[in-house]
Amino acid sequence: MSHSQTLGQRLRQQSTAALLGFAALFLSLSVAISVGAVQIPLSTVWGVFANQLIPDLVEQTWSQGREAIVWEIRFPRALLAMMVGAGLAIVGASLQAVTRNSLADPHLLGISSGGAFGAILALLHTGLFIGLLTVPLMAFLGALMATAIVLGVTRFADAASADRLVLAGVAVSFIIMACANVLIFLGDPRATHTVVFWMLGGLGLAQWDQLVYPLAILVLSGAWLFTQAGSLNAMTVGDETASTLGIPVTRFRRLVFVAGALVTGVMVAFSGLIGFIGLMVPHVVRLLFGGDYQRVLPWSALLGAIFLLWADIVARTIMAPEDMPIGIVTGLTGGVFFVWILRQRAET
Template sequence: MQTGQRRHLTLGLILVLGALALALSLSVAISVGAVSVPFGTVWGVLFDKIGLAWAEPSWSKGRAAIVWDIRFPRALLAVMVGAGLALVGAALQAVTRNNLADPHLLGISSGAAFGAILALLHTGLFLGLLTVPTLAFCGALAATALVLGTARLAEATSADRLVLTGVAVSFVIMAGANVLIFLGDPRATHTVVFWMLGGLGLAQWGHLIYPLAVLMPCMLWLWLQAPKLNAMTIGDETAATLGIPVARFRLTVFVAGALITGAMVAFSGMIGFVGLMVPHIVRPLTGGDYFRVLPVAALFGGIFLLWADIAARTLMAPEDMPIGIVTGLVGGLFFIALLRRK
């Protein structure tokens, strides 16, 4: 068997095993909670809702509502957010050649936080339940535009200077967000704090189309850019000799990452460390080829955030712990371990 065929066979095997792990994780995520639901009921409700039921329903309408209306969209949102953040983290680590890069690197999350705080404390829900995610998404895009504009103005198009620009802009935006909190109604600040710590409480079937519509085309585009990402990991000079417009390609990847991160953060709040951890976890399985790293990172990111949400819902049951606390704890320990490996 040729090397290329063996490589693709390995990728296929990893994806199949990952898909099975994802199905099991979905079952557990939908099953556990204040009201426990058996696995059979979980999948029975699913098949019944999509018209593939093999028997008469044996569960109550209340359990069907818990599974279909509450837990299933929440689990799917966790998969999309985890996949998107992991995907962006892997891509940013390639174009910045910085193994500690993640989606919050460029102030995207800070911009989303600013938009969400503006909606929660000052503008009111003038678009209904979509007000917070809409303004958060607009804030993420505005932050990205500000970073790119500042980088262009300062002629900071190299990888390290773009990172520094993103950090600086992030501090400025968070200062503005803190001013909004200071000027807002103190009785509503607990809602802001919960959103900034991350959560999946906004998950509804009608809302899932928005992050999905951003994630799928951007994920496909990044996957098609795998050869260029591989070249960027070697160095700007090597990539340029291969005909890659280095500065323009790096900025394009940043914009795609901002679109994905903005859409995810808009519906989940600020969830850190997923984009940092997952690419490092999958590389021992896939090697450094981004043709394999990107899809496997997306799959494992979804699985990781599902289990983080399970922990957030069960560790302090019946209280729903912000998921950002769980990912922050795990991510901080992982970060320390990564530093020890030098």
Template sequence: MTDQAASLETLRRFRIGAGTALGLAALAVSLLFAVAVGAVQVPLGTVTGVLANKLIPGLVDANWTAGREAIVWDIRFPRALLAALVGAGLGLVGAALQAVTRNPLADPHLLGISSGAAFGAILALLHTGLFLGLLTVPLLAFAGALVAAMLVVGVAGLAGATSADRLVLAGVAVSFIVLAGANVLIFLGDPRAAHTVVFWMLSGLGLAQWAHLVWPLVVLLPVGVWLWLRAPEMNAMSVGDETAATLGIAPARFRMTVFVACALITGVMVAFSGIIGFVGLMMAHVVRLVMGGNNARVLPFSALFGAIFLIWADIVARVVMAPEDMPIGVVTGLIGGVFFVGLLARRRL
């Protein structure tokens, strides 16, 4: 290795290390700030004291009221953690989908996967009932996301849509069809229970509870690690199917496997947050701009940036119309729509 190559490698490792440290610090600060702000302001000292006392009882003197402790521990902290998990999952899925489809516009929302997950969640809430307990909604959301992903692939293949733009069009078409089906389910369901599905149509994190955090975490960690270990294959797929095939990768099978993994993550996240768009689209592009195109870096940093972004999007949603909560999908939709237009203009140039 030449001196120049060694210097570049050292610089690359420094950037990765610095980016990781700064990202984790930003995540921690974002979580604390998310717990502190809201209709009722809680001092950061109280926030850190409550969290420290819950983790290590008796560590600090409890000089706060029971009401503030309930706000911090029972309401805002699980909500902030759910925002981080959902943002990480959607950011990871967006990066993986863009890699295996070679489509810079790929996103679980634009490809109809989120709509399929919402269809499954609505089906469970209004028609089948929670026959498997709390696990029913995530399972049916995953099934809906998987079916939607398969429909997108099928429609794209049937129409000979081999380009990236046409794949997005196929996803948008499937999304409209699936959402129409979801509206039919709402129409046929019990009108008295209709308010339960508004959560999935508008998206929000206000129903977060500690018990809800188990399922996103259990799914995100193993599936996310699996996707990260597949980064070399994704790098090959990013170049082209022919290149991937020469390296011993079956492109169609590998793409379908990644689609299933992405559908699983998306389904579980949508089950507890509703439809949140554009997170995966934006985070993957931002990370590639900062960290380069190697998916071994893009995947974990997309998850990290997605977590931070969605925490701040939820802060905005809670503060801008306090004491009412604006649906978080409104915030991500506004930011993501502007980002999407800018991305299209940049590609045209």
């Protein structure tokens, strides 16, 4: 078989996989909007969507209550799930490249804890001093602070290896969460119930007018990370190899950490602490599609969005009509996956 035929076959396989992936995403989105305490037919779901785009395009055969459930509650919730899943997955994949550690994850490296600290500080103590942007801004600053502390600890402890970087992240995460608990303890007891959202993770507060913030950050940071796929590939080989290719290793690693802190901080601000997505999804992607970051990043975003949609479906249906915090679902799944990774590492 000639090179051109091989290339054509590979492109057809990639196109087929992409079509199947987007079909799975569309199906997952449809199911996420349809199921819940009130079951809504898929025809109603997309009829409401069509009429919102073009009024009276579809004859309305559903009640105003069902339309409100679909458009005002479940649609923004499902879209937020897609953004958060995609964002955390690409951050995890990028961190695993620059740390050369398959266990790197925004949750394990303390970035998520820093974002939660900033969000809790805004909710309980500073107030919304710049309106709706206060919580995302404070969450980003908290995530950036956590990133700086982790990098500072690794330098102070001379923990340059990737494994020690993860250990430093875990230690910093415990410290920051202890400080966050102090903020909760000192806060107004009548307002602390809102903090449960951040601590356990949830998508129930998603609103249309707020989705623009995580979307903008995901698009900008994700686009930059996608353009750096070649550099991320080089970083997985080693710092020396990356340096010989002209990559400013230290500066690039810091930029990836800052981009990861930005995405994680904003996602945490809107969804609370949702762990292990950045750990699990890139591993699955590499098993299915290889380690080239030109495939790892887009597929991580796609599978991360699908995974969190289904995690939210489980969270909303397993104890219906009550919503289980989605962080519990991802934590249980991620914990099992983490043990599996440790087992695989032990066998190699």
